[in-house]
Amino acid sequence: RKKVVRISTGSKQFDSILNGGFQSMSISEVFGEFRCGKTQLSHTMSVVAQLPKELGGAAGRVAYIDTEGTFRPERISQIAERFGIDPDTAQENISYARALNSEHQLELLNTLSQAFVGGEYRLLVIDSIMNCFRVDYCGRGELADRQQKLNQFLMKLAHMAEGEKYYYLRGFLVALADLVWLAEFNVCVLMTNQVQSDPGASALFAGADGRKPVGGHVLAHASTTRVLLRKGRGDERVAKIQDSPDCAEREAIYVITNGGIND
Numbered sequence: 001r002k003k004v005v006r007i008s009t010g011s012k013q014f015d016s017i018l019n020g021g022f023q024s025m026s027i028s029e030v031f032g033e034f035r036c037g038k039t040q041l042s043h044t045m046s047v048v049a050q051l052p053k054e055l056g057g058a059a060g061r062v063a064y065i066d067t068e069g070t071f072r073p074e075r076i077s078q079i080a081e082r083f084g085i086d087p088d089t090a091q092e093n094i095s096y097a098r099a100l101n102s103e104h105q106l107e108l109l110n111t112l113s114q115a116f117v118g119g120e121y122r123l124l125v126i127d128s129i130m131n132c133f134r135v136d137y138c139g140r141g142e143l144a145d146r147q148q149k150l151n152q153f154l155m156k157l158a159h160m161a162e163g164e165k166y167y168y169l170r171g172f173l174v175a176l177a178d179l180v181w182l183a184e185f186n187v188c189v190l191m192t193n194q195v196q197s198d199p200g201a202s203a204l205f206a207g208a209d210g211r212k213p214v215g216g217h218v219l220a221h222a223s224t225t226r227v228l229l230r231k232g233r234g235d236e237r238v239a240k241i242q243d244s245p246d247c248a249e250r251e252a253i254y255v256i257t258n259g260g261i262n263d
């Protein structure tokens, strides 16, 4: 088995509550209200993942699925400068795709799974996981359909993170055992998520102050690690581990700078 790598968030305090950073071969979810830093974290990690392991990276390429149209190449350049990476190289190492709808989002994943076979990718960002699904299935009666489609997407995502069991070959699902030449993908999946604004919503997944990620049980089961992001005092932001197999439910303070997420 390939060794699990941990990718730094850009903030030492944030990393410390994650025991070093977000893990490869695993799906992590950060959720929180607008402006708490989900997109900034996505940008920061897209640069950090390219760094050598000694510097908190994974020395790999990055795939970025943007469902909200908020990816900014200029931010990548600014963050790259902070970490001493050539801005053009940093951008070339990120395969960017804008998902236009939920069907397209799944298609992108299938395309990427073929690219991942090369073994160069270490991070897959999806900012944000539920946006297209919420737009495409907005009616009350469509919730069951949405959750079924979402589940299909997340199962595929899990296979990609772990890089095992299945692989899409020319559109067919193939057991990986038959394709022994395929290395484990060893990818860290980072997905961002919105919070429900309905104050009367079930408190089942409620975090601090009743903030609850959207996506229901289907998404809750797919995320190995869930982190709540919220605004703190002044410019401060707070990250809190909500659900993790190996980290305590601790909080960390971070800030958003020109160079990305920092202490």
Ligand code: ATP
Binding pocket: 032, 033, 034, 035, 036, 037, 038, 039, 040, 041, 070, 256, 257, 258, 259
């Ligand atoms: P949404 O739910 O709307 O997508 P988000 O959680 O993705 O929100 P971000 O876009 O990551 O939020 O963060 C926005 C915050 O980042 C704003 O407060 C903005 O001022 C700050 N920010 C953006 N760029 C910079 C920068 N270059 N320097 C400092 N702060 C910045």
Ligand code: MG
Binding pocket: 038, 039, 040, 068, 070, 127
């Ligand atoms: Mg955002």
